[in-house]
Amino acid sequence: MEVENGANGEDSSPSHKMKEYNSDTAQVNGINGYSDKKSHKSEHKDKHRDKDRERDKEKSKSKEHKSSKDKDRHSSSSKDKDRDKERHSSHKSSSRDKERSDKDKHRDKDKHRDEKKSSKDKEKEHKSSHDKDHKSSSKDKERKDKDKHSSSKDKDKDRHSSSKDKHRDKDKHHSSSKDKDRKDKNKERKSEKESEKSYDDEREKKSKNHSKHENDVGREDSAREDSVDEDDNKLIIKEEPESQDEVDDKNASAASSCDYNLSQFKSDESRFEDSTADVKQEEDSDEDLPLSARMEHTSVKRKIESDDEDDMPLNARKKPKKEKKEKSEKKKKKRSVEDDEEEWDRPVKKEKIKKEKDSIKTENESPKKGGRKKKEEEPQEVWKWWEEEKKDDGKKWKFLEHKGPVFAPPYEPLPDHVKFYYDGKEMKLTPEAEEVASFYSKMLDHDYTTKEVFNNNFFKDWRKVMSESERKVIKDLKKCNFKSMHAYYMDLAEKNRNRTKEEKQALKEKNEALIKEYGFCNIDGHKEKIGNFKIEPPGLFRGRGEHPKMGMLKRRVEAEDIIINCSQDSKIPEPPPGHKWKEVRHDDNVTWLASWTENVQNQVKYIMLNPSSKLKGEKDWQKYETARRLHKCIDKIREEYKDDWKSKEMRIRQRAVALYFIDKLALRAGNEKDEDQADTVGCCSLRVEHISLHKEKDGKEYVVVFDFLGKDSIRYYNEVPVEKRVFKNLQLFMEHKSPGDDLFDRLNTAIMNKHLNELMEGLTAKVFRTYNASWTLQQQLDKLTNADDSVAEKILAYNRANRAVAILCNHQRSVPKGHEKSMEKLKEKIDAKKEAIKDAERQVKDAAKDAKHGSVKEKTVYDKKKKMLQRLKEQLTKLEIQETDRDENKTIALGTSKLNYLDPRISVAWCKKYGVPIEKIYNKTQRDKFRWAIDMAGPDYVF
DNA sequence: CATCGGACTTGCTGTCAGAATT
DNA sequence: AATTCTGACAGCAAGTCCGATG
Numbered sequence: 001m002e003v004e005n006g007a008n009g010e011d012s013s014p015s016h017k018m019k020e021y022n023s024d025t026a027q028v029n030g031i032n033g034y035s036d037k038k039s040h041k042s043e044h045k046d047k048h049r050d051k052d053r054e055r056d057k058e059k060s061k062s063k064e065h066k067s068s069k070d071k072d073r074h075s076s077s078s079k080d081k082d083r084d085k086e087r088h089s090s091h092k093s094s095s096r097d098k099e100r101s102d103k104d105k106h107r108d109k110d111k112h113r114d115e116k117k118s119s120k121d122k123e124k125e126h127k128s129s130h131d132k133d134h135k136s137s138s139k140d141k142e143r144k145d146k147d148k149h150s151s152s153k154d155k156d157k158d159r160h161s162s163s164k165d166k167h168r169d170k171d172k173h174h175s176s177s178k179d180k181d182r183k184d185k186n187k188e189r190k191s192e193k194e195s196e197k198s199y200d201d202e203r204e205k206k207s208k209n210h211s212k213h214e215n216d217v218g219r220e221d222s223a224r225e226d227s228v229d230e231d232d233n234k235l236i237i238k239e240e241p242e243s244q245d246e247v248d249d250k251n252a253s254a255a256s257s258c259d260y261n262l263s264q265f266k267s268d269e270s271r272f273e274d275s276t277a278d279v280k281q282e283e284d285s286d287e288d289l290p291l292s293a294r295m296e297h298t299s300v301k302r303k304i305e306s307d308d309e310d311d312m313p314l315n316a317r318k319k320p321k322k323e324k325k326e327k328s329e330k331k332k333k334k335r336s337v338e339d340d341e342e343e344w345d346r347p348v349k350k351e352k353i354k355k356e357k358d359s360i361k362t363e364n365e366s367p368k369k370g371g372r373k374k375k376e377e378e379p380q381e382v383w384k385w386w387e388e389e390k391k392d393d394g395k396k397w398k399f400l401e402h403k404g405p406v407f408a409p410p411y412e413p414l415p416d417h418v419k420f421y422y423d424g425k426e427m428k429l430t431p432e433a434e435e436v437a438s439f440y441s442k443m444l445d446h447d448y449t450t451k452e453v454f455n456n457n458f459f460k461d462w463r464k465v466m467s468e469s470e471r472k473v474i475k476d477l478k479k480c481n482f483k484s485m486h487a488y489y490m491d492l493a494e495k496n497r498n499r500t501k502e503e504k505q506a507l508k509e510k511n512e513a514l515i516k517e518y519g520f521c522n523i524d525g526h527k528e529k530i531g532n533f534k535i536e537p538p539g540l541f542r543g544r545g546e547h548p549k550m551g552m553l554k555r556r557v558e559a560e561d562i563i564i565n566c567s568q569d570s571k572i573p574e575p576p577p578g579h580k581w582k583e584v585r586h587d588d589n590v591t592w593l594a595s596w597t598e599n600v601q602n603q604v605k606y607i608m609l610n611p612s613s614k615l616k617g618e619k620d621w622q623k624y625e626t627a628r629r630l631h632k633c634i635d636k637i638r639e640e641y642k643d644d645w646k647s648k649e650m651r652i653r654q655r656a657v658a659l660y661f662i663d664k665l666a667l668r669a670g671n672e673k674d675e676d677q678a679d680t681v682g683c684c685s686l687r688v689e690h691i692s693l694h695k696e697k698d699g700k701e702y703v704v705v706f707d708f709l710g711k712d713s714i715r716y717y718n719e720v721p722v723e724k725r726v727f728k729n730l731q732l733f734m735e736h737k738s739p740g741d742d743l744f745d746r747l748n749t750a751i752m753n754k755h756l757n758e759l760m761e762g763l764t765a766k767v768f769r770t771y772n773a774s775w776t777l778q779q780q781l782d783k784l785t786n787a788d789d790s791v792a793e794k795i796l797a798y799n800r801a802n803r804a805v806a807i808l809c810n811h812q813r814s815v816p817k818g819h820e821k822s823m824e825k826l827k828e829k830i831d832a833k834k835e836a837i838k839d840a841e842r843q844v845k846d847a848a849k850d851a852k853h854g855s856v857k858e859k860t861v862y863d864k865k866k867k868m869l870q871r872l873k874e875q876l877t878k879l880e881i882q883e884t885d886r887d888e889n890k891t892i893a894l895g896t897s898k899l900n901y902l903d904p905r906i907s908v909a910w911c912k913k914y915g916v917p918i919e920k921i922y923n924k925t926q927r928d929k930f931r932w933a934i935d936m937a938g939p940d941y942v943f
Numbered sequence: 944c945a946t947c948g949g950a951c952t953t954g955c956t957g958t959c960a961g962a963a964t965t
Numbered sequence: 966a967a968t969t970c971t972g973a974c975a976g977c978a979a980g981t982c983c984g985a986t987g
Contacts, residue, residue, distance in 0.1 A: 896954050
């Protein structure tokens with residue numbers, strides 16, 4: 001597994017993710033799977049009411065501010081611990097108690113807040129500004145340092161540290177202040193836009209003066225361009241011829257810094273060669289000039305500029321979207337109140353379990369023991385839709401018939417002996433309130449019942465469903481005692497686990513019957529599996545990361561909420577008795593069978609088909625085809641964005657740099673997010689605080705360190721050496737911005753995707769992820785597979801290739817519980833096996849002697865022994881492979897990339913080529929999903 | 944064109960059944 | 966048979982992208 005490409009010493013970067021599949025290095029740059037979840041964001045609605053005041057304040061103390069912000073910037077990395085804790089919380093009941101008490105401390109506050117909702121926002125403002133000034137400083141620093149130094153090993157320890165609580169609330173406040181910072185800053189920026197504007201405008205003017213239009217900055221004009229650049233920003237600007245050495249150097253670095261992984265190195269090199277040549281010509285030489293000097297220079301320039309609406313930061317152009325939002329907020333609220341109070345508990349549910357076709361089924365089922373593997377050997381013949389001609393009329397189906405969704409089972413009230421106590425006194429709750437209480441009581445073990453936000457949200461929503469009299473009494477969550485309920489549910493769960501075989505069998509049959517009836521639909525004459533035909537049961541919402549809505553009540557969904565979609569001429573599904581559907585429609589432009597709007601986030605949820613279905617499969621296939629098309633023009637696109645790094649237009653430069661990240665690092669696009677969601681970012685929404693620039697780091701030049709929370713609040717940490725020009729551009733983008741400002745202030749996903757679509761039809765940011773993932777897999781497979789390895793070794797190679805992709809895409813998982821332990825066990829096993837082999841070897845020797853002059857019988861004994869030894873040895877290697885594999889996989893999740901990013905045909909082809917059974921790579925569901933690929937890809941398929 | 948919401952994909956985690964082990 | 970371990974999967978949250986809308 002050699003990774004390094006030593007020659008140019010450039011990209012030996014452990015920081016480069018792709019390399020890390022390399023077992024032992026996996027931790028090097030901290031990608032090591034300890035992603036942390038948390039958000040910097042918190043509830044800040046209505047903030048701008050106070051905006052002006054705030055702004056003034058801020059201005060007056062801009063200095064202090066700055067320092068506290070600096071700290072903030074690092075806070076994200078400091079939160080690992082929290083996440084880890086979160087993850088492991090369930091095993092730490094001991095520390096939990098402690099936490100609880102902490103929590104209690106905060107409850108008073110909460111209550112307070114709750115009761116004066118109207119003044120809540122203000123209060124928060126205050127609070128956060130206080131926090132900003134007082135709290136965040138010392139603690140954050142502390143944590144920051146800690147984090148900085150915590151290696152992966154340390155982190156293991158950290159996660160068990162008990163200082164968590166102290167920090168939790170801090171974090172929150174802290175994050176809220178930060179958030180505010182960010183927003184306010186943006187506002188400030190808005191007000192500053194004139195100067196911004198003029199900055200760009202001047203540039204524009206200049207370029208016009210030079211009789212050059214923005215878009216056609218040709219190389220021929222480099223002289224002119226240079227001078228232009230020089231005027232408007234020296235970073236990119238003055239280009240001086242370089243010595244040959246430098247040129248060479250750059251070539252090397254350009255190539256290597258773009259390499260996705262070792263095996264790709266070569267191809268990358270060639271990919272980037274051409275453009276590098278250009279770069280070198282124009283490479284700036286002004287690096288020696290101190291930044292500040294350059295800044296001055298530029299800022300002077302800016303003043304002279306004129307106007308140009310076009311090149312203005314996006315947020316300056318944005319219209320206030322607040323009002324609308326507020327409105328919809330209100331609507332939401334109103335609605336949910338109504339719902340909660342009026343239609344809260346209608347008995348739902350039908351649980352018809354039809355057994356019509358059971359006869360057929362039972363035959364398959366009797367040898368059930370065989371489990372999934374044996375049963376359902378492709379029941380009906382497969383619909384080979386991929387062999388049919390497809391038409392592109394946007395119609396998703398011609399005929400669609402199904403039986404509607406299955407509703408969550410109704411609430412079962414508590415038996416009489418299970419009590420709820422308020423303030424020490426027993427209290428019988430109305431069923432509505434009791435149900436919601438039950439949600440909470442079931443979660444008592446969970447860490448999030450220690451979170452302030454969670455508890456507040458829960459309590460608020462809970463009170464909404466209480467009766468008038470209950471509401472009068474129950475005013476403090478602290479005084480609620482759910483213990484009895486909790487015990488009851490634990491007990492119930494325990495009992496369920498201990499169900500007898502018969503009971504289990506019965507349940508299973510029941511379930512299968514349900515699937516049989518509701519789990520399939522008829523689409524264009526074919527029977528296809530539905531993905532999720534069960535409606536989500538009510539419960540408490542648990543967002544990921546530091547979600548402001550965690551703990552809110554997720555209402556029970558009724559037929560009255562559901563829109564049914566099916567063919568007009570189909571048998572329309574029956575609503576449960578006494579109910580009716582919200583609507584029945586016949587929309588063949590969409591693929592869903594039913595939908596409803598969920599009350600917490602106000603989003604539409606759908607019932608759709610299983611991934612094995614044609615509808616999904618075709619889309620999937622198409623996705624990979626798009627990625628392959630990208631492969632054909634990727635060189636051109638790369639060249640182009642490299643050119644754009646030199647563009648005179650800020651927006652184009654930003655776009656080009658962002659695209660570079662998307663391409664090279666497989667970052668997500670990064671849409672803007674609402675404030676009532678956890679604060680996570682992607683490429684276009686990166687903020688200044690999320691990257692730091694190092695002219696030199698660990699022996700590498702121009703290193704950009706990314707540290708932010710991405711989707712699902714998974715931490716992305718990566719140290720990436722970039723090309724100098726990118727580095728300079730980033731410096732430019734970051735000038736005069738505070739940590740909370742957008743890094744790419746003239747860019748958003750819409751702009752990016754629009755541009756991409758112009759480059760290639762159907763191209764969007766996420767295609768790069770697919771493309772680079774699949775491409776990497778193919779490269780890695782080529783590189784890592786030896787035709788004469790054993791199957792186990794080949795599989796290891798596959799997993800490693802897969803892992804390289806997972807690392808690229810930053811697919812992480814929490815370290816499985818008891819990973820340590822299971823590793824130890826494995827080791828023991830290996831040792832035992834080694835012993836056995838030694839023993840067997842001795843025996844073989846003995847037998848060999850006997851066999852020499854022995855009879856036939858002794859010879860067979862010898863043969864037998866030899867075979868045994870052979871087998872043992874195989875087992876040993878297998879175990880050893882398992883060991884490395886598992887260890888390397890500790891924090892890396894392979895599933896997501898396998899399922900969503902890797903062209904299955906690559907894997908299929910690989911299996912066919914090297915004689916690896918497909919089942920070793922894909923389990924049953926995966927094989928179902930990728931049936932099309934398994935069928936169509938031959939051993940020679942290349943991506 | 945900004946914004947919103949709908950539709951669909953992507954992604955992590957907890958649970959549970961079946962396999963492995965004792 | 967009991968217990969532990971593990972992979973598969975359900976579940977559902979959270980992204981991306983697009984087109985309608987004003």
